């Protein structure tokens with residue numbers, strides 16, 4: 273149900289928002305507001321690559337960012353400013369023992385890898401992208417598209433419960449942060465300039481996920 277929350281005013285608040293991670297394209301006007309019905313649609317897909325973009329370094333500062341403390345009377349948990357509760361809970365020390373320094377910085381401290389540097393921004397391998405922290409399946413390669421922004425981009429998550437969102441006002445303009453619903457790992461942000469059928473672009477750090485290649489049926493394996 274989390275995806276439906278994108279239909280709320282939180283997403284409406286970022287209408288017109290281009291990628292704030294350095295993939296703004298000169299002359300590119302603000303995107304058309306997405307039809308919420310289309311955004312929530314799960315119809316069969318047609319992947320449409322976005323316009324090319326020039327490589328640009330990450331414009332986002334490293335390290336943790338202050339949590340949003342705005343109170344807008346959000347009725348549901350996914351976009352609530354209150355701290356979110358996740359099934360998988362570990363201490364910072366436990367996460368650090370489990371992850372590489374880069375994975376820890378990005379997933380647990382809400383960092384960002386530089387554009388065009390991650391392992392998966394340009395991969396076309398078929399498979400499932402799992403949370404690097406907890407293994408929760410998050411995205412499938414069938415929903416991956418070439419956004420040109422330098423990060424792996426998907427037009428939808430693997431299922432409606434995979435991702436939770438919350439408003440991110442760490443840097444203007446406000447964005448919608450996406451997190452693993454199981455452990456709260458910071459994945460990236462979702463924007464409304466994606467291709468049909470959802471019109472969404474889940475912009476994900478490669479370091480937040482791990483690609484498990486699709487298994488090929490072995491001949492004569494009976």
Ligand SMILES: [Zn+2]
Nearest residue numbers: 403406452455
């Ligand atoms: Zn996770």
